[in-house]
Amino acid sequence: MDIRGLLIFLATGAVAGWLAGTIMKGRGFGLLGNILIGVIGGVIGGYLLRMLAMAAGGIVGSIVTATVGAVALLFLIGLIKKV
Numbered sequence: 547m548d549i550r551g552l553l554i555f556l557a558t559g560a561v562a563g564w565l566a567g568t569i570m571k572g573r574g575f576g577l578l579g580n581i582l583i584g585v586i587g588g589v590i591g592g593y594l595l596r597m598l599a600m601a602a603g604g605i606v607g608s609i610v611t612a613t614v615g616a617v618a619l620l621f622l623i624g625l626i627k628k629v
Contacts, residue, residue, distance in 0.1 A: 558608050559584030565609070566616030570624070583616045591615025 547555070563580030566587060575583060591611040595601065602610050 554605070555585075556581055558605065558612060559588060562587055562609050562612030562616050565613045566620055569613075569617055570620040583619060584612050587614070587616025587619050588612035589615065590619055594618060 559581045560577060561580075561584065563575065563582065563584030566583060567575050567580060588608070588611060591614040594615060595611055602608070
């Protein structure tokens, strides 16, 4: 992965984390928090969408996939915090 790919990867994670934070809590988690949530969400979203036989391509598809996974991650964290 070159520097351009890494920057796109981090930017995609940041956007997905910010979107998930906005959807779930009404605010973001700061730049590093958004990147972390977005990157982990990308892994979770890729797994979930593959299980459902859904695929999305390109940068927009990557953002959508990571956002879906990040929302699922934040939902699970919210359930754990309530217990």
